[in-house]
Amino acid sequence: MKKLFSVLLIALVAMTGVFANGSSETASSDGVTTITFASWDTSQNAYLYDVIAAFEAQNPDIHVEVQDTPSAEYITKLNTQLNGGSDVDVFLIKEADKAKTFYDRGQLTDLTPYIEAAGIDMADYNGTDANFTFDGHTYGMPVRTDQYVLFYNKDIFDAAGVPYPDNDMTWTEFEELAAQLTSGEGANKYYGAHFHSWNACVQNWGVQDGKHSIMSGEYSFFKPYYEMVLRMQEAGTCMDYGTIQGSGIHYADVFSQGHVAMLPMGSWFISTMIQRNQTGESDVNWGVAVIPHAEDVPNGYTVGASTPICINNASKNKDAAWKFVQFISGPEGAKIYANAGQTPALSSEETLELFANAEGMPEGIVEGMYASHISPDRPAMDHVTEVDQMLLAEHQLILLGEETVDEGIANMNRNFAEIMGN
Secondary structure, rough: OOOHHHHHHHHHHHHHHHHHHOOOOOOOOOOOOEEEEEEEEEEHOOOHHHHHHHHHOOOOOOOEEEEOOOHHHHHHHHHHHHHHOOOOOOOEEOHHHHHHHHHOOOOOOOHHHHHHHHOOOOHHOOOOHHHEOOEEEOOEEEEEEEHHHHHHEEEEEEEEOOOOOOOEHHHHHHHHHHHHHHHHHOOOEEEOOOOOOOOHHHHHHHOOOOOOOOOOOOOOHHHHHHHHHHHHHHHHOOOOHHHHHHHOHHHHHHOOOEEEOEEEEEEHHHHHHHHOOOOOOOOEEEEEEEEEEOOOOOOOOEEEEEEEEEEEOOOHHHHHHHHHHHHHHHHHHHHHHHHHHOOOOOOOOHHHHHHHHOOOOOOOHHHOOOOOOOEEEEOOOOOOOHHHHHHHHHHHHHHHOOOOOHHHHHHHHHHHHHOOOO
């Protein structure tokens, strides 16, 4: 009888926890459920703590414990944790294309029932959830969306007596403009443009049309953009790839130090420039314009990616985790992101106004952020990481002059077929 009573008592306690929390979640003695939130470089992004503080104020029965990891180590650590059955409850995915890998391993919670119960219209996210939707179900909520834009140094334009970039400019016009803005020699050289070492900073212009992707398998659409960058390297209107790679030059440094007139880069760099100007690391008078486009591509077509927030399928606190996911990806979180100069995935007139009025934001930012279509830089598909690494290797060989553009593209086509088992 004593054993039976003990079993019944344990069961009663367990059931009490279920009914109290609406799930199998258990709260601490003070009635607070703690969820672990994994992110990267959180200490450098104060707005995340602002989101957490606002969430906890509205949900005093939930405490969010941040697990902060340096950017370079984040994906490796997250993989190790999830593969080992970690108690991380909710996490951001740093590289959106990695979502498919987590899904394939069964590590993502299906958010569709939560979304439907909350009455969320996913159309409000402008298709940015596509990379996190598998077999008709949503496994990640878009939090922020970054797109490629054109950063420019107003001081260099003013010194050259050249009008600022137009928000409807072709790549041909961009190349011509870079030539007008290049001046000086050696340490005093000012480049008309700068392309960072990533393969995305050439190949993105090929997928900008919305018809192609890095998973297309036939890559002749990259050719005009490699030829453009090689011409500009030869003319000295942009820094050559060998110098960038050999010296480990970072785009943020050359632009914020005032050596580059135009920089095609992701909108995440906006907050970096604001911060550097506020701390005195930079005094560049900068602006943002719409990314250039090919003659046969509509204005406003760009490339980008959304950062999703997901719930660990092994989490014991899924309901509490969902409340945080809904908050950070919803209107409240979007306002905090926008107010900090970040670009929330959920956009509205109010968030755009907050974004434009964020401290340190340049004039004309809303017009410069215009986008009529955002193609994913890396679609969430099988083998996308292998393909991206292969494309990077060929990218390096082309820009270092170790193979011609045609040879590089032929190798891309052949290597893609091998990766895909064709």
